[in-house]
Amino acid sequence: MAITKLHDMHTRRRSRNVGLGLALGAFVVLLLGLTVVKVTVLDPSIAAQEAGY
Structure with a gap:
């Protein structure tokens, strides 16, 4: 049984997660x-x- 996208909510949630992941990655790099x-x-x-030399 395949999982299908039922609603536009999934697209918005994915874009929000990608944005949050990029922000978190930028923080780690900083x-x-x-x-x-x-x-x-x-x-x-x-x-x-x-060093005391």
């Missing part, structure tokens, strides 16, 4: 980017000072 920037030290002199 957090990952902020984490990488915070952990990465670009200036070698600062890295040497933090």
